[in-house]
Amino acid sequence: MSSLAYWIDASCDQAAGGNFNKYIDEARHWAGRAAAKMRRPSDTDFARVFNVLFKTPVSDNVPFPPPMLFQRMNDFVPENHWKSLPAQVHRVLSDFANNWQRTTQRREADVRIYSDFGKRWRQLPSGEHIDPINHVLNLCSDEEDENGDSEWSELWAGDAFVSHELPGGLPIPGEKHKRVVIDICRSAWTRQAQLTPGRPLRSLQELVSVFGPNVEKMNIDRIGQTLIPRLIFHEMMHSVCYGLNDHDTDGMGTAGWQYCMKLKKGAGATGAESLAYFGLWAALADARPAGQPRGGFTMHRSWDKIPGDVDLVPEEEWDSDDYDEEEKDEAAATAAKKVDAGKWNSKHKDNGAVRGEIKFYTDITK
Numbered sequence: 001m002s003s004l005a006y007w008i009d010a011s012c013d014q015a016a017g018g019n020f021n022k023y024i025d026e027a028r029h030w031a032g033r034a035a036a037k038m039r040r041p042s043d044t045d046f047a048r049v050f051n052v053l054f055k056t057p058v059s060d061n062v063p064f065p066p067p068m069l070f071q072r073m074n075d076f077v078p079e080n081h082w083k084s085l086p087a088q089v090h091r092v093l094s095d096f097a098n099n100w101q102r103t104t105q106r107r108e109a110d111v112r113i114y115s116d117f118g119k120r121w122r123q124l125p126s127g128e129h130i131d132p133i134n135h136v137l138n139l140c141s142d143e144e145d146e147n148g149d150s151e152w153s154e155l156w157a158g159d160a161f162v163s164h165e166l167p168g169g170l171p172i173p174g175e176k177h178k179r180v181v182i183d184i185c186r187s188a189w190t191r192q193a194q195l196t197p198g199r200p201l202r203s204l205q206e207l208v209s210v211f212g213p214n215v216e217k218m219n220i221d222r223i224g225q226t227l228i229p230r231l232i233f234h235e236m237m238h239s240v241c242y243g244l245n246d247h248d249t250d251g252m253g254t255a256g257w258q259y260c261m262k263l264k265k266g267a268g269a270t271g272a273e274s275l276a277y278f279g280l281w282a283a284l285a286d287a288r289p290a291g292q293p294r295g296g297f298t299m300h301r302s303w304d305k306i307p308g309d310v311d312l313v314p315e316e317e318w319d320s321d322d323y324d325e326e327e328k329d330e331a332a333a334t335a336a337k338k339v340d341a342g343k344w345n346s347k348h349k350d351n352g353a354v355r356g357e358i359k360f361y362t363d364i365t366k
C-alpha cells in the first residue's frame with residue numbers, strides 16, 4: 001500500500017500549547033506496540049486483552065466481512081477476500097503505525113486535522129455545513145429540536161468528529177479525492193487540562209510518571225478519555241483507508257470503555273474506539289512507575305473467558321437492507337438484554353476487566 005499523509009493546521013499547535021504532532025506520534029506508537037504484542041504467542045496477557053475487547057480469541061481464523069463503512073468508502077469486498085478478525089485488526093494497527101507521514105501540502109493530505117473550534121465551517125441553505133478550504137461537507141444540520149439542540153451543536157459538544165462527504169462526490173483537480181477532515185473540539189482540551197493542570201500529557205509514560213503506582217487506582221476510562229492520543233487514534237480509524245465505524249448502542253454514545261464492552265464479536269473489531277483502547281492497553285503494558293525494573297499495567301486478570309452469553313452478530317446484519325427498522329430494534333433490544341443479564345454487565349462482581357480496572361503485574365506476559 002502506498003504511503004498516506006496527514007496535515008496539521010496551526011490551530012492544533014495553538015490549542016495544544018505546543019507540538020501537536022507528538023500526540024500523533026504517540027498514537028501511532030501505541031498501534032505499533034499493539035500489533036507486535038498480539039502476534040507474540042508467549043504474551044498470554046495481551047491475548048486476554050484482545051479476547052475481552054474483541055470477544056474473539058486472537059488465534060481465531062474464521063473469515064469475517066470488513067467494516068461496512070470501509071466498503072462504502074472504498075469498494076465492496078467479495079467473500080473470498082475476507083480475512084479473520086485478528087488479521088483485520090492487525091492490518092489496521094500496523095498500517096497506522098508504519099504507513100503514514102506528515103506533509104506540509106494540505107491538498108495532498110489524506111487526513112487534515114484542525115482545532116479551530118468551527119471557524120472555517122459555513123452553513124449551507126440546506127442546513128448542512130461545508131468546510132470551504134478542504135471542500136468537505138458535514139451532513140449534520142443546525143435545525144434545533146424542542147430543547148434547542150441540533151445535530152451540529154451536539155457534534156461540537158463532543159471531543160472530536162470527522163467529515164468526509166464530498167460535494168457532489170466529484171474529484172477536484174489537485175485535491176486528494178478520498179480526504180477526511182478531523183475537528184478537535186474544546187472539551188477534549190478541557191478534560192486533559194483537568195487531570196494534570198498546567199501540564200499537558202503527550203504520552204502515556206508522562207501520565208505514569210505523574211501518577212506512579214496510583215495508575216492502578218485509576219479506571220481505564222479516566223486515562224482513555226483524557227489522553228489526546230486516544231482521541232487521535234479513534235479519529236484516524238475513521239479515515240478512508242480503514243473505514244472503522246462508530247456502532248450505535250442503546251444511547252451509550254460511541255466512546256469509552258463501557259461502550260467498547262457492549263460491542264459484540266464483529267462490532268468490536270470494526271469499531272474505532274475499540275482499536276484505540278487496544279492501543280492504550282498495549283502502551284499500559286509497557287509503562288512502569290519509576291523504580292520498577294519489571295512489569296507493567298494491564299487489565300484485571302480475574303476474567304479471560306469468551307462470553308458465551310453474547311451472540312455473534314456480524315455487522316453486516318445491522319446494515320443490511322434485508323432487515324427493516326423494527327426487526328433491527330428488536331434484535332438490538334434482545335442482544336442488549338443478554339448483555340445486561342450476563343457477566344459482561346459492568347456491575348458483575350467478578351468482572352474487573354469489564355469495569356475497566358487496571359492492575360500492575362511484575363510479569364506482564366502471563
Ligand SMILES: [Zn+2]
Nearest residue numbers: 234246254272
Ligand atoms: Zn468516532
